[in-house]
Each structure stands twice: as structure tokens, then as C-alpha cells.
Amino acid sequence: MAGDPSAQPPDPGDGLAGAGQGWLAVGYLISGIVVWGFIGRLVDQWFETGGAGAGIGSVVGAAAGVYLIARRLGAA
């Protein structure tokens, strides 16, 4: 506020900055949901459980994606 001269974007340790981190976060989320949703769907077809497998897989994938983001971009 009081004329802070170093008004630059924060520089994170792992080389990504700003938009790069955003894309990483979205990438992990989408990858998690797609991968585990797909595996859940395969489980579905094998065990004939209707849509439950894909649903559970998606949720597990979303949780795992959030975990990865917290690990990678969270407080060191």
C-alpha cells in the first residue's frame, strides 16, 4: 500500500507462475475426474452396477486431484 516497490507477481519455487499454476490446477482436476471416472465405468461394465461405479470413481478422482493440487501448490 505505502508505495510497495516490489509490486511483482509472487515467484513460486517450482517455476510456474500465475496462469501456469491455474492451468496446472484445472489439469489435475480434470485428469483426476476423467481417469478415475473412466476406471469406475470399466468397473461398472464388469460388475453390472449401473452408474454407481463411474460416480464413485469420479468422486475419488476429484478428491485425488484436490490432494495433488494441495501438495503441489499448497504451502510448502
Place this chain on the structure above:
Amino acid sequence: MRGPTTDGLASGRVSAAQEPHFPPEVEENFFLPGLVEGSFPWLTKITLLVWLAVGLLIVYFLWAYRRPQLVPTKRQWMAESLYGFVRNRMAGDLIGHEGLRFAPYFTTLFCFLLLTNLFSIIPGIQISPNSHIAFPIVLAVISYVLFIWVGVRRHGFLAYFKQALLPPAPWFILPILMPIELFSTFIVRPVTLALRLFANMFAGHMILLVFTLGGFAMLNATALLAPVSVVSWLLTIALTLLEALIAVLQAYIFVILTASYVQGALAEEH
């Protein structure tokens, strides 16, 4: 190409020389015909534009660097500023000292993308080769092979994949996380690199088409909509400026993401 239509009634219809189709279709506006009748269907305006971009870049950098001097001339200074920007701000800041050997490739990539993206707003050309998915795909594949190759060279084949695929996490969660890392690093990265560039260029061209041709369509519909046509064309001008911004931004983002992936491959941690 037809001239203004005349149909016996004083309807005041105006038609542009090429009989505009509204709404603009993908076939007609993006899949351009071959330039030589009957043969070489691949030799279209797009092909010529890519060759033109390559030729212009080669000629420009050769010309700018004839007889280089210690105190640079204006043309030498411009070329050096361009190279310096990519080398220092992109390769140097992101990757560090070992990134400097990628600076020539990144500069070439950045200049080529900048030029082909700007083709989308240069009068007379008005289409970017990157609005065909093929060209972004090839560039993304090159970046993909680059960062994997660099990682394997640095760490060794198995060690690189171990470093890339195993995040720091307790061992019992790793089986859940590994497919995600695999998908996110080796599938999502190249696909989004190509898709981001293609979608921006395709959508930009489409938007300009819609507003330009929409103006003509409204003019031809009723005389009442003529002022709205003018608004449509003013918006086209504003959107052309936006397209210029997006062209530069997309070239920058492509190169900076490639540099960041190379940096991730070279990283020692995990």
C-alpha cells in the same frame, strides 16, 4: 464473384462482391480450395502463408544481422531485443542457466507463432494457418517430444518417469495418484497446448466473420437495420484489436508453457 444485384425493383439491395453467406460456414471459410485447378489440392492459401512466414523470418534475421557492430544499428537492436526478451525473460527466468541453450528454439517458435497469428488480422491475408488444427498439433508434438527427451537425457529413462509420475505422498495413496499424474503430464499437456492455440485462432476468425458478414446480412434484410449494420462493423474493428492482443498472448503462452514443461523435466526435486 458477382457485382451488385439488380432485380427490377428499387429495393436498394446491396451485396458484397462475394455474395456473403450468413451465418458463416466452416467448410467455405476454413477449408480453402487448392490454388492450382485440378492438381495439388494441398497447395492452398494456408500452405503459402506458412511458407511465407518461414521465408520472412529467415530473411528478416539474416538481414538484421548483416555486419553486426558493437554499438548496434537500429535493425540489429530490434532483432537483438526480440531474441533477448525470449532468452532472458522466458528461458532464463523460468529454467535458469541451463535453459539458455533452448533460447534459439524458443525464439524461433515465438516469432513463427507471432507471425502466423498476426496473419489473422493483416488485410488481404486475414486467416491464420493456426486455425487449422494440423499446425498447432505439430508444434505441440515437438514441444512434447522436447520436454520428454530433455528429461530422459538428464535423469535416465526409468528415473525420469519415476520423477514425473510419483508425487511426494504417502506410499499407500500413490496407486490412486499415479494414473492422474500420468494423464495430466503425458496426455493433457500436449493436447491442451495444441487445442488452446487452435481454439483461440479459430474462434477469433469466426467472430470476425460473424460480425462482418452479419453487417452485410442485416443490410440486405431490411433498410431499417442499416444503422445496426454500422454498429456491427464498428464492433468488427474493436474485435480486430482484441484479436491482435490474443495473437500476441497466445504465442507468448505457448512458448512460456513449453519452457515451464522443460523446467519441470529438468527439476531435481521429488
Place this chain on the structure above:
Amino acid sequence: MDLAQITGEVGAIGYGLAAIGPGIGVGIIFAAYIQSTARQPESARMTQPFLWIGFAVVEALALLGIAFGFVFAGD
């Protein structure tokens, strides 16, 4: 006896409703980050990890909405 009936693609309406929450949530998160950085710029680097964690958790719900659209439609 049915009082009212909706026919057609109800799933699309469902997804539209599901997208409201995360949209507002992400907006609130980034607004908080921008405000806090405006008040005290030195804190920007410290609070950035929380930005991404918060974004991830909220966006996960939005993306699950998209995914479940396909799951429900495929049955």
C-alpha cells in the same frame, strides 16, 4: 394426478443449476485474494497457496457436475 410436468432434457437444466454454486464460489475466492492483496501486497505470496487449494475444492464440484451429466445420460 400430475400438477405440472417437464419434458425434454431435464439433465441440461440440472447441470445449469449445478453450475451456479461453483461459479459464485470461485468468484468469492478470487475476490478475497484480490482484496487481501490490495490491502497488504506483501501477503500475496503467502496467501497464494490457499487460493489454489480453495479454487481446487470448489472447482471439483463444478467438474463433477459435468462428469455426472455424462454418467446420468449414459444409463
